Amino acid sequence: MSLIGQDSKEEITQRFARHESSGKAEFFAQVGVDYIFGKREGVYVWDVEGRRIIDCHCNGGVFNLGHRNPRIIAALKRALEELDIGNHHFVSEHRALLAERLTSLCPGDLKRVVFGVGGGEAVDLALKLARGHTGRLRVISAQGGYHGHTGLALATGDEQYRKPFGPLPPGFLHVPFGDLAALEAAMDGDTAAVILETIPATMGIVVPPEDYFAGVRQLCDRHGVVMIIDEVQTGLGRCGDVWGINTYGVIPDIIVTAKGLSGGIYPISATIYREHLDGILRRNPFIHVSTFGGAEVGCYVALEVLNILSEPGFLEHVREMAALFQQGFERLRASHPGVLVEARQRGLMMGLKLSNPAFGPLMTLAGFHHGLLTIYANYDQSVNQLLPPLTIQPEEAAAVLESLDHMLTWLEHST
Numbered sequence: 001m002s003l004i005g006q007d008s009k010e011e012i013t014q015r016f017a018r019h020e021s022s023g024k025a026e027f028f029a030q031v032g033v034d035y036i037f038g039k040r041e042g043v044y045v046w047d048v049e050g051r052r053i054i055d056c057h058c059n060g061g062v063f064n065l066g067h068r069n070p071r072i073i074a075a076l077k078r079a080l081e082e083l084d085i086g087n088h089h090f091v092s093e094h095r096a097l098l099a100e101r102l103t104s105l106c107p108g109d110l111k112r113v114v115f116g117v118g119g120g121e122a123v124d125l126a127l128k129l130a131r132g133h134t135g136r137l138r139v140i141s142a143q144g145g146y147h148g149h150t151g152l153a154l155a156t157g158d159e160q161y162r163k164p165f166g167p168l169p170p171g172f173l174h175v176p177f178g179d180l181a182a183l184e185a186a187m188d189g190d191t192a193a194v195i196l197e198t199i200p201a202t203m204g205i206v207v208p209p210e211d212y213f214a215g216v217r218q219l220c221d222r223h224g225v226v227m228i229i230d231e232v233q234t235g236l237g238r239c240g241d242v243w244g245i246n247t248y249g250v251i252p253d254i255i256v257t258a259k260g261l262s263g264g265i266y267p268i269s270a271t272i273y274r275e276h277l278d279g280i281l282r283r284n285p286f287i288h289v290s291t292f293g294g295a296e297v298g299c300y301v302a303l304e305v306l307n308i309l310s311e312p313g314f315l316e317h318v319r320e321m322a323a324l325f326q327q328g329f330e331r332l333r334a335s336h337p338g339v340l341v342e343a344r345q346r347g348l349m350m351g352l353k354l355s356n357p358a359f360g361p362l363m364t365l366a367g368f369h370h371g372l373l374t375i376y377a378n379y380d381q382s383v384n385q386l387l388p389p390l391t392i393q394p395e396e397a398a399a400v401l402e403s404l405d406h407m408l409t410w411l412e413h414s415t
C-alpha cells in the first residue's frame with residue numbers, strides 16, 4: 001500500500017489544521033494554494049492528486065541532488081544495515097570520516113567540524129565559538145539576513161520573528177548587506193563576529209558587489225573579528241563551486257552548512273572552523289553537545305552527498321546549467337520588460353526581480369498552474385527564488401524557462 005494520498009486533500013488539510021498548524025492551513029487556503037506533496041522523484045514533485053511540478057525551490061537546497069536520489073537512498077539503506085544514531089559522547093568512526101572528507105573540500109585551515117541537526121543549531125555554535133574565542137560579545141549581521149530560528153541565530157535575524165519572544169539579547173547589531181562602510185562603523189573592540197550569507201536568499205537573492213567579501217575579510221582581520229559565512233543555501237555546489245564564498249576568493253573563519261548535506265534524506269548540519277578557533281572546545285569538549293548532531297546513519301548519507309559533489313564534472317554541470325538559465329533569462333527580459341526587472345544569479349542560486357512586490361506571491365501561485373514550484377523571497381516579495389536541483393538536465397531547464405515564460409505572460413495580463 002502506498003504511503004501517499006490515502007486520504008482526500010480536504011481530509012488531510014482538516015487533520016493538519018486541527019493538530020499541526022491551523023495558521024499554515026488558513027494561509028494556504030487564503031492564497032489559493034492547495035498543493036500537498038505526494039510522490040517525488042528527481043526534479044519533480046507530484047501533489048497527492050497527481051499534479052506534477054518541477055521543484056525550483058528545493059527547500060533552500062535540501063534537494064540539491066534531486067528528490068530521492070537513488071544513490072542517497074542506497075547509502076541510507078546500507079547505513080541501516082549496520083548503524084544507528086550512535087552516541088555523541090564518544091569517539092565516532094563515522095563522524096570522523098565525514099569530518100575528514102568535509103574539511104578536505106574546504107579552503108585554508110578550515111579543518112575542524114562540529115555536527116548538528118539543522119542550520120540554526122550550526123549557526124548557534126558558530127556564534128558560541130566566536131564569542132568563546134574572542135571573549136567579546138557583539139555580533140554583526142545583515143538587515144534582512146536569515147540564519148534560522150534557534151537561540152542566537154534568531155537574534156541575528158529580522159525583528160518580526162523575535163519580537164513576540166522578548167527584547168533583542170545584548171550585543172546583536174544589524175547593518176545593510178553589501179555596505180562596507182556601515183560594517184566598519186559598526187565594528188569595535190567588543191565585536192566577536194560578523195555573520196553573513198554569501199547570497200542572502202530571504203532578502204531576495206541579493207548578489208553583493210564583487211569586492212564585498214574581500215572587504216569584510218580585511219575588516220575582520222583588522223579588528224580581530226571572526227568571519228562567519230552561512231552557506232546553508234549557497235554551499236555544496238549551488239553557486240558553481242563547492243562553497244559560494246569560494247567564488248569570491250575569500251576564506252572565512254567559519255563555514256556553516258546544512259540543508260543539502262542531508263541529501264534530502266537524513267537531517268545533518270555542520271559548523272566548519274579554522275584551527276585557531278578550537279581552544280574553547282579542546283579545553284572543554286562537552287561545552288557544546290547535540291544528541292542527534294552527526295547521527296552516524298546521517299554521516300554515511302552525507303558522505304555519499306560529498307562523493308557525488310566531488311565527482312569530475314559535477315560542478316561543471318552546475319555551471320553549464322547556470323549558463324543555460326542565464327541565456328534564458330536574457331530572452332525572458334527581452335520579451336517581458338514590463339514585469340521582469342532583473343535576473344539575479346550566481347550559479348544556480350537564482351532569483352527573478354519583478355516590477356511590483358505583489359508579483360512575487362502571484363508568480364508563486366502561477367507556478368502551481370504552470371508546473372513550477374517557485375517561492376517569493378519573504379523580505380522582498382518582488383523577488384521569486386529559483387533554486388532547481390543541481391542535477392537538472394538541459395531539457396528540464398528548458399521546461400522551467402518555458403513555464404516562466406507562461407507565468408510572466410499571465411502576470412502581464414493580470415495587471
Ligand SMILES: Cc1ncc(COP(=O)(O)O)c(C=O)c1O
Pocket residue numbers: 060117118119120121123146147148149197201230231232233258259
Ligand atoms: C541561510 C540559512 N541559514 C540558516 C537556516 C536555518 O536552517 P534550519 O531551518 O535547518 O535551522 C536557513 C533555513 O532556511 C537558511 O536559509
